[in-house]
Amino acid sequence: xxxxxxxxxxxxxxxxxxxxxxxxxxxxxxxxxxxxxxxxxxxxxxxxxxxxxxxxxxxxxxxxxxxxxxxxxxxxxxxxxxxxxxxxxxxxxxxxxxxxxxxxxxxxxxxxxxxxxxxxxxxxxxxxxxxxxxxxxxxxxxxxxxxxxxxxxxxxxxxxx
Numbered sequence: 001x002x003x004x005x006x007x008x009x010x011x012x013x014x015x016x017x018x019x020x021x022x023x024x025x026x027x028x029x030x031x032x033x034x035x036x037x038x039x040x041x042x043x044x045x046x047x048x049x050x051x052x053x054x055x056x057x058x059x060x061x062x063x064x065x066x067x068x069x070x071x072x073x074x075x076x077x078x079x080x081x082x083x084x085x086x087x088x089x090x091x092x093x094x095x096x097x098x099x100x101x102x103x104x105x106x107x108x109x110x111x112x113x114x115x116x117x118x119x120x121x122x123x124x125x126x127x128x129x130x131x132x133x134x135x136x137x138x139x140x141x142x143x144x145x146x147x148x149x150x151x152x153x154x155x156x157x158x159x160x161x
Contacts, residue, residue, distance in 0.1 A: 003135075014093060021079045021082060028073075031068055031069070032068075034065075035065040035066065035072065036065065036067030037063075042058065042065065046152075051135030121143065
């Protein structure tokens with residue numbers, strides 16, 4: 001999962017890799033804030049507005065925010081442990097910069113994107129067949145967001161490299 005949220009690592013030595021891990025720590029902090037913000041919004045809506053949230057949805061959303069925050073804390077602790085151990089740092093750097101690992105990540109992300117696009121397309125068709133306009137338009141919007149973001153990111157990375 002690391003390859004989904006972190007750019008490809010090009011660190012050539014342990015000091016450069018140390019900087020990469022420090023940047024990841026910042027990303028983990030952003031995920032912690034997102035998880036806590038999710039919980040704060042859900043609790044605010046539940047207790048301070050007239051909007052009713054079922055117990056099931058309340059538990060799901062609180063668990064989602066708490067899981068994101070807790071998982072990020074675990075990620076920060078792992079990073080700190082790796083930063084203290086030179087051998088582990090070198091082992092992780094070599095594994096992460098290995099060409100085979102990078103190719104596997106790329107293939108996995110492409111396969112995942114195709115699968116997700118196919119599932120959303122099936123939802124679009126089901127929305128049309130079942131006359132569920134909300135499902136149909138939501139699916140169509142997700143497909144457009146996916147395709148547009150692909151084109152934009154492609155142009156961005158093309159100009160960067």
